[in-house]
Amino acid sequence: MDIPRIFNVSESAHRIHNPFTPEKLAALGAALRLEPGTRVLDLGSGSGEMLCTWARDHGIRGTGIDMSQLFTEQARRRAAELGVADRVEFIHGDAAGHVAGEKVGVAACLGATWIGGGVAGTIELLARSLRTGGTILVGEPYWLKMPPTEEVARGCHAASTSDFLLLRDLLASFGNLRYDVVEMVLADPGSWDRYEVAKWLTMRRWLEANAGDDFAKEVRAELTVAPERYATFTREYLGWGVFALMAR
Template sequence: MEFFDLMSISHRYMEILNPSTPEKIIKLGKLLQLGRGSRVIDFGCGCAEHLTLWAEEFGIGGVGIDICEDFCDRARKKLALRGLSDKIEIVCSNGADYVFEEGAFDAATCIGATFIFGDYQKTVQILKRAVHQNGRLGIGETHWLSNWIDPEYAQKQTTTNTESALARLTRDEGFELEYIIRASSDDWDRYISDSWYGFIRWLEENPMHPDYEQVQKYFRSDQDDYLRFQRQYMGWAMYCLAPMNSY
């Protein structure tokens, strides 16, 4: 079973596929200075809940890219149901392969999916090419909560940085870290528990599935990592990045 098949199982009861809330997503939209007619490109858009909320709240248009066919199907159905299919285009593709017109967007986002490009800095490098001179970036990313991390867990999370390192990397790319919208412990618990719920429902429904043991093993490993390490050492936040030339 492929990684994104596992994600489809664990995320099947979620609309927001990260530890955030509708209110925090709307807050990010305000910080990105979205308004009627703004164009947004969202890499790793999942089920397009961010784009949907911004279209309804601010009147934006744009494009969402995701590699997972299940998420893309769910996104298109949602947009059709809410009358937004003419506003938001969903492209089912590896975001790293998607060819966009440089400077064509008012904001570029990658919420919880910097693995598409390899790491945080490479993500900033791609996103800044998509926006015009005064465009803002929104990135959802993990960060270490302290300078000491359990070595066993640190070896599994080689692309995670401290927030001071994220600020430095942001400046290196010609932007400033303008605002942090941090996930609370409750946000983390909700997101992780929703994924466990998805796994357990699938295991209950598919006891004879040939991939049953693989799914169970992944679920238990994910749960153990969260309870042993992640909740103690790792945080998550959405960051608004402003270009240095905008002030």
């Protein structure tokens, strides 16, 4: 079980696998007013930066599930590095359908709502692990402005313009599911740059070290088109944010 290899290559040097900086992740933790001992479940936990830093800074206890073996190993090393390995655990596995054995105070899925078939299904899945009065965190793209064509949408790695909503409509959709939006932290052009642009050096160095690898052709093709595609499409049309929700 693993994610597509291109992500394991291009994001292998990332600690955060979304367009968030460490400062934004810290701002989110502070905004949630986390109490020591709060249990946090993170589905699609990547390299574990959220759980590890929140365990260090706020004393939470957490469990992360991720399909990438590489990222899971990186998360465990990060927990040891920050001295929180006794408070967080990381499981290499499929987060789709995962329900915590013990109810949690925060149930999160940042940037992987495909595990529930979309935003609504993921919220429903997370709610199954949540204690009464707990908080759901959803990280999700949204359109900064509607793409004028389907080609532009595909340039943003969407299948079509209908894949995402404008921010106002995304916020309204949470209300339609009978959740209050109680906090949000949004990506900005700088945090998008750190997420996307950092991949380019990683891929270049991987190519230099793995010139004879059968996968090199695919990595080279991605590195060749990524800068122009990002500047033309993603940076202009796509937003991303984490939204904190509480059931009404």
